[in-house]
Amino acid sequence: MSKLQDPNKGSITVDGSTLTLTRLFQAPRELVFSAFTEADHLKHWWGPRGWEITVCEMDFRPGGSWHYCMKCMDKGQGDFYGMESWGKAIYHQIEAPEKIIYTDYFSDADGNESAEMPATNVTLTFEEADGYTRVVNRAEYVSPEALQTVLDMGMEQGISETWSRLDEYLQTAKS
Structure with missing residues (x-):
């Protein structure tokens, strides 16, 4: 088991096949929950720095899905500039504003799961x-x-940047 921790960035724990990310946000729970469950919020913060959500289709209910595309808009990221990364989440259980259980996978533009x-x-x-x-x-x-x-492809840096963007967004967001 390994653990990385920074009081401003939360903690990341790896234990076998489980990755646990924990972070405190200075915002009401209902707002933070909404930031994860409403397309109008997600578009402002989801993804690492330099990436933007260009497609964000959400059906937030058990059995529903969130299909999205992140695109690198930062020319300073070299070969990543212009790259698209598609993902899809399938929601299984929702207990607002306490819990969401879902399966997340890399996909293509049609929402088909990546085999790689x-x-x-x-x-x-x-x-x-x-x-x-x-x-x-x-x-x-x-x-x-x-x-x-996923760790080898930079998941730790990506999620740290994503959650930092969420923290910044929450300071200006309205529920």
Whole structure:
């Protein structure tokens, strides 16, 4: 098991085939939950720095999905500039504003699952914590090797930047 922690960026724990991300956000739980569940919010913060959501189709209900495209708009990111990364989430359980359980995978523009990248089973919880909201993202993979695949492609940096963008967005967002 390994653990990285920064009080401003939360913590990342790797244990076998499970990746757990935890971070405190200075915003009400309902707003933080909405930021994860409404397309109008997600478009402003989802993805690492230099990437923007260009497609964001959401049907937030059990059995529904979120299909999106992130595109690199930062010329300073070299070969990544102009690249698109498609993803899709299938929602299984929703307990607003406390929990979302879903499967997340890389996809193509039509929403078909990528055979090259592992799917992730995610349990996302939102806890009130003394005026803050603690978000815990527990991501389970089929094997430690599958988890290592996403870590090797920069998942830790990507999620750290994404959640920093969320933190910045929450300071200006309205629920």
